[in-house]
Amino acid sequence: MWEVRGKRWEKRLLWNKAKKQAWHRGHGTPGTPQKHRIHRTQVLIIGGGATGAGILWDLTLRGIDAVLVEARELAYGTSGRCHGLLHSGGRYLVKDSEVARECYDENQILRRVAAAAIEDTGGLFVYLKGDDPDYAAQWAAAAKKADLPYEEIDVAEARQMEPLLSGNVQRAFRVPDAAIDPFELIVMNVRGAVERGAHLLTGSRVEKLLTDSRGVSGVVVKDMHSGESYSIEAEVVVNAAGPWAGQVAALAGISLEIAYGKGTLLVYTQRLNKCVINRLRPPGDADILVPAKSVSLLGTTDVAVQTPDNPRPSQEEINTLLKLGEELVPGLSSRRVVRAFAGVRPLYDPGESGRGASRGFAVIDHGKTHGVANFYSVVGGKLTTYRLMAERAADLVAAHLGVSAPCRTRDVVLPPPLDACSQGGDSSPLICECEMLSEKELLQAAEKLQTVTPEALVRSTRLAHGPCQGTSCLYRAALLLYREGYLSYEGALEFLRYALAGRWRGMGAVLDDAQAKQLELAQGVYLETFGLETLKNEL
Ligand SMILES: Cc1cc2nc3c(=O)[nH]c(=O)nc-3n(C[C@H](O)[C@H](O)[C@H](O)COP(=O)(O)OP(=O)(O)OC[C@H]3O[C@@H](n4cnc5c(N)ncnc54)[C@H](O)[C@@H]3O)c2cc1C
Numbered sequence: 001m002w003e004v005r006g007k008r009w010e011k012r013l014l015w016n017k018a019k020k021q022a023w024h025r026g027h028g029t030p031g032t033p034q035k036h037r038i039h040r041t042q043v044l045i046i047g048g049g050a051t052g053a054g055i056l057w058d059l060t061l062r063g064i065d066a067v068l069v070e071a072r073e074l075a076y077g078t079s080g081r082c083h084g085l086l087h088s089g090g091r092y093l094v095k096d097s098e099v100a101r102e103c104y105d106e107n108q109i110l111r112r113v114a115a116a117a118i119e120d121t122g123g124l125f126v127y128l129k130g131d132d133p134d135y136a137a138q139w140a141a142a143a144k145k146a147d148l149p150y151e152e153i154d155v156a157e158a159r160q161m162e163p164l165l166s167g168n169v170q171r172a173f174r175v176p177d178a179a180i181d182p183f184e185l186i187v188m189n190v191r192g193a194v195e196r197g198a199h200l201l202t203g204s205r206v207e208k209l210l211t212d213s214r215g216v217s218g219v220v221v222k223d224m225h226s227g228e229s230y231s232i233e234a235e236v237v238v239n240a241a242g243p244w245a246g247q248v249a250a251l252a253g254i255s256l257e258i259a260y261g262k263g264t265l266l267v268y269t270q271r272l273n274k275c276v277i278n279r280l281r282p283p284g285d286a287d288i289l290v291p292a293k294s295v296s297l298l299g300t301t302d303v304a305v306q307t308p309d310n311p312r313p314s315q316e317e318i319n320t321l322l323k324l325g326e327e328l329v330p331g332l333s334s335r336r337v338v339r340a341f342a343g344v345r346p347l348y349d350p351g352e353s354g355r356g357a358s359r360g361f362a363v364i365d366h367g368k369t370h371g372v373a374n375f376y377s378v379v380g381g382k383l384t385t386y387r388l389m390a391e392r393a394a395d396l397v398a399a400h401l402g403v404s405a406p407c408r409t410r411d412v413v414l415p416p417p418l419d420a421c422s423q424g425g426d427s428s429p430l431i432c433e434c435e436m437l438s439e440k441e442l443l444q445a446a447e448k449l450q451t452v453t454p455e456a457l458v459r460s461t462r463l464a465h466g467p468c469q470g471t472s473c474l475y476r477a478a479l480l481l482y483r484e485g486y487l488s489y490e491g492a493l494e495f496l497r498y499a500l501a502g503r504w505r506g507m508g509a510v511l512d513d514a515q516a517k518q519l520e521l522a523q524g525v526y527l528e529t530f531g532l533e534t535l536k537n538e539l
Pocket of ligand 1: 050070074077080205265300380383
C-alpha cells in the first residue's frame with residue numbers, strides 16, 4: 001500500500017500555501033526557493049518522461065536516494081505526445097519477437113501495478129483485402145510460435161465489436177491491447193516516489209555535467225523560472241532524456257546515435273471505437289486507432305527530423321493519415337478532427353532509422369563504453385516497456401552503489417494520480433466538461449504543483465484536452481485560479497495565452513471551412529475580451 005499523504009507531500013502543501021500567498025500579492029512566478037534546493041543526492045535522473053519517472057520509482061523502492069530533474073514539466077517530451085497504446089506486442093511480432101514478448105509481459109505487469117492509468121479496451125488486428133496476405137500468414141504463425149494469447153475470430157464478430165470497421169476486413173485477431181494515459185502513469189510513478197522521500201525538480205534544465213578524477217560527480221542545473229544556476233552533487237547520473245539523450249550525453253563529450261522519428265496523430269472529437277484497431281500489415285502510416293477516454297486518436301506517421309525540439313504536424317502528414325485512415329474505418333476522413341499533434345521517437349539503433357530501427361532499448365554504462373564513470377544512459381524503447389527499461393537501469397545503478405535490494409516495481413501498486421475527489425463527495429462544479437474535471441480537482445492539482453506554471457497546470461490536469469479544446473473552460477479556469485490566489489492577474493493572462501496558443505496551433509491544421517469559422521469566432525472572443533492580441537504572433 002502507498003502512503004496517501006506522506007510527510008513530504010504535506011511539507012509541499014505547506015510550502016504551496018506560502019507560495020500561494022506570494023502569488024496573491026502579485027509577485028509573479030516563483031522559482032524553486034533556495035531552501036528547497038537540493039545540493040546532494042545518491043542518484044540524479046535527467047528527464048521527467050515515463051523512463052525517468054520509472055527509474056525514480058524503482059530506485060526509491062530499493063531505498064536509494066534519488067532526484068528527478070526535468071527541464072520543463074512532467075510528460076513534456078515524447079511520453080506526453082504519444083498514442084497512449086499499451087501494446088500487446090502484436091505490432092512487433094514479425095519483425096522482432098523479443099520486443100513483442102517484452103511488450104506482452106509488461107502489458108500484463110502494468111495492468112496490475114498501474115491499473116488506475118489503464119483502460120482495458122482490448123484490441124483487434126484486422127487484415128484488409130489488398131494488403132499483403134503473406135504478412136498476415138507470417139503474423140498468425142509468429143503469434144502461434146510465441147505462444148501469445150492472440151485469437152483469430154470471425155470477421156462478423158469483429159464487425160459486431162467495431163461496427164465502423166471497413167467492409168474489406170478479411171481476417172481478424174483479438175489481442176490484449178489497452179489504452180494507457182501517459183500523463184497519469186508518470187504522475188503515479190513520481191507521486192509514489194516523492195511520498196517515499198524522493199525529490200522532483202521541474203522547470204530545471206541540466207546544462208552541464210560535473211566531473212572529477214572518479215568520473216561524473218554531479219550536474220549544473222538552471223532554474224528556468226529564476227534563471228539561476230546551481231550545482232547538485234551525485235554519486236551517479238542517469239540520462240533518461242528520451243530524444244534529447246544525445247544532447248545530454250554530449251555534455252560529457254559522448255556521441256550517442258539517436259535517430260529522431262517524428263510521428264503525427266489526429267484527435268477526433270468523439271470516441272469512435274471501443275477497442276484498439278490495428279491494421280494487420282507491416283507497420284506503416286495511419287494503421288492504429290486508439291480510443292482514449294472521450295476521444296479517438298489516429299496515427300501515426302514516421303518522418304525523419306533533425307531535432308527533437310518543437311515537432312509540428314505537416315499538412316502532408318495530416319492528409320496521409322486521413323486518406324489511409326479511411327481505408328481502415330470508412331468515413332474517418334470526414335469525421336471531425338479536433339486537433340493534430342506530433343512527437344519525436346527516440347530511436348536507438350546505430351545504423352538504422354525510421355520504421356527499420358528497432359523499438360528495443362539499451363542501458364549504456366558510459367564507464368565501460370566511453371571511460372566516463374558514474375554516468376548511464378537509457379535510450380530507445382517505448383512507453384509500454386518503460387518499467388522494464390527502468391528496472392534494467394536501476395539494476396546497474398544499484399550494483400554500482402553496492403545496494404543489493406531487488407526491483408519491486410513488478411509488485412508494488414502505484415498510487416493513483418490525484419486524490420479521487422469524487423470518492424470523497426466532490427460536489428464542486430465541473431470546470432472542464434470534456435475531461436470531467438471539477439473546480440476542486442483543478443485547485444487540488446494547483447496545490448500539489450511545485451511551481452504553478454500554465455504548462456504544469458494544463459499537463460497535470462488535461463484541462464482543455466477534450467473536444468472543445470478549451471473554448472468553454474479556459475477562461476473559467478483562469479478566473480478560478482486568479483480568485484483562489486494561485487495566479488496573479490498577469491499570471492492568469494499568461495495561463496490563457498499559453499493554453500490557447502497550444503490548442504489553437506494543433507487545431508489550425510485540421511479544420512474544414514465551417515470549423516475554421518467557429519475557431520475564428522472563438523479566437524475573436526478570447527483575443528478581444530482578454531486583450532490577448534499578441535497571441536496572434538505565436539500561432
Ligand atoms: C507519435 C508517437 C506515438 C507513440 N505511441 C506510443 C504508444 O502508443 N505506445 C508506446 O508504448 N510507445 C509509443 N511511443 C513511444 C514512446 O512514447 C516513447 O518511447 C517514450 O514515451 C519515451 O519516453 P522517455 O521518458 O524516454 O522520453 P521523453 O518522454 O521524451 O522524456 C524525456 C524528458 O527529458 C527532458 N529533458 C531533455 N533534456 C533535458 C535536460 N537537459 N535537463 C532536464 N530535462 C531534460 C525533456 O523535457 C523530456 O520531458 C510513441 C512515440 C511517438 C513519437
